[in-house]
Amino acid sequence: MNLSNEYLVRMFQEMLVCRALEEKMITEAEGWHAGVGEEASFVGTFFGLGKDDYICPHLRGGYSAHYLKGLSLDQVFGELYGRVIGPGKGKGIGLVGSMKYGTVPWNAGGLGPVFVTSAGVALAVKLKKTGGVVVMNFGDGVSARGEFHEAVNFASVQKLPIVYVCQNNQWAMGTSTERAIAQIDIVERARSYNIPGIMVDGNDIISVHEVVQMAIARARRGDGPSLIECKTYRLKGHTTADTPFYKNQELEEAWLKKDPVKRFADYLIQKNILAQTQVEEHTQQAKAKMEKAYQDVVVKGERPKRDKEFLLSGVFAP
């Protein structure tokens, strides 16, 4: 796949914004599901989608995914902190998003239902012949849920335009993949559903992006779903409230050396696409952009008034 230098730089800039969001939330938020170190997987997956496309992101990296799909950083902080500017204005449970932006909502803490709802969005896309696709990613942990099987089987039988990307960070809360998933390579399941399965280095954004884009092209042609597995590693605890005493220090240090942001920066410098100073400039700009949104929304932004009429409205459509 031939990605232009300009395209790569844009993807790098967005990756830096997502990294800046991760670093900010690790410091600021009590229960943040940190995706730091996994940015290549989720930015590579969700970068570059169109207006008619839908995404259904995993919680880890999900807010970045909403930003990549077109919500402003202000809106993203709004949904994250339940502020008036956010989708749902403080009524929705995390990752509310908006079908207007093509993000499939979560509405609950359980990770399974989005498998089946996103299959339905893909069914609607197919029936309405809009030419769109649905891109969904999920963790290795939730791949144990029954909905995974029901959704992927249905998607394959119906040849739905959907791409499944497993962001395998090798941990489900405090349980390692070996202890929870009988076949730790999730991609092995693809043959059971008669769909292509591709394993990719989840810390290499260009590889992730290329593979996902190939699967998207296949889905758009009407050839049905694919299953991609990004092998990566969860560097923090399950949330920032969690002390990951259970993890292996040596393994962690090895994965730290594969930092996907540094890897992409090194690649761009090595290929003479960016100079070191430009990398630093872009990094500062991304941090500033993120910080401005944080200040505007989280620090100074409007909170929903504790108004009974507002609280009681919107349960039913008229």
Added chain:
Amino acid sequence: MREITFNEAIREALREEMRRDSNVYIVGEDVGVNARNKLSATLLQEFGTDRIIDTPIAESVIIGSSVGAALAGMRPVVDIGWTDFMLDGMDALITQASRARYSSDGEAKVPMVIRAGYAFGLEAMMHLEAWFMHTPGLKVVIPSNPHDAKGLLKSAIRDDNPVIFLEHGSFGNQLKGPVPEGEYTVPIGLAEIKRKGTDITVVATGKMVHEALAAAEELVKESISLEVVDLRTVAPMDKATILESVKKTGRLIVAHEAVKTGGMGAEIGATVAEEAFSSLKAPIARVAAFDVPPPFNRGLRNMTLPTKLDIIDAAKNIMQSKSWHR
């Protein structure tokens, strides 16, 4: 007026709404080729496999995909078969379908219908309406006759909210009733007084409406006059009709085939106690199933269920201001 069966009324509603709106489709197990029932078989020829979608035996994706498709602008009508089969798909229904609109502060729409049979043998008999009505964001409809089935299903398909449409297992091809030829709908959220009376209000749904009407007929010779309210929609509930009736009669019986504890009858009874307490002349009575899991043996199972005899017994007791329990 012509008389048609409950299932024929349902089929007419489906056909008319599918002709009216190309976003309406039917999805479920064996709905097209239809070995299970013949309800939509004739629809397949007209609408094809894109709009009559046969699925794997996987109710989570049947219900969940309908939530997603509805969010993206379709109007799925799920034929789930029986309420028992809804449980696999309950997560998507309870945590997604019911919440999507509120979570988005009124932006998202989930225009979907789930048709489910209930009270039909051991494998398919769960009464889940209390769970549904306990979930804000769901509408719940229980028609008692072919006329209402057709009119309510058409309203349900046009409604922009998730509607659970519960069909009594004995109605199907058995229950016949008058249904007009032309276009009509029955609004969701409106109860109907099926029989006027002065002594006791009986609020009932589905088959219990017929039991209540039969009880009312028999109680004429005892000089007890029942007013029978067919609730038709369980959520949102037509409180006004119930309260108005109880204020007139001063007595209330709620009759349902679901178990008593935590049931719809408790909700209606509590509402009347809260809002029409001073009108009450006698204890409220709940005519419901025994609080036991459904027994396998048909004779035993039928014993758990209430009939018109229980309504008659309850009526005689509360007329003497005596508390009544089965």
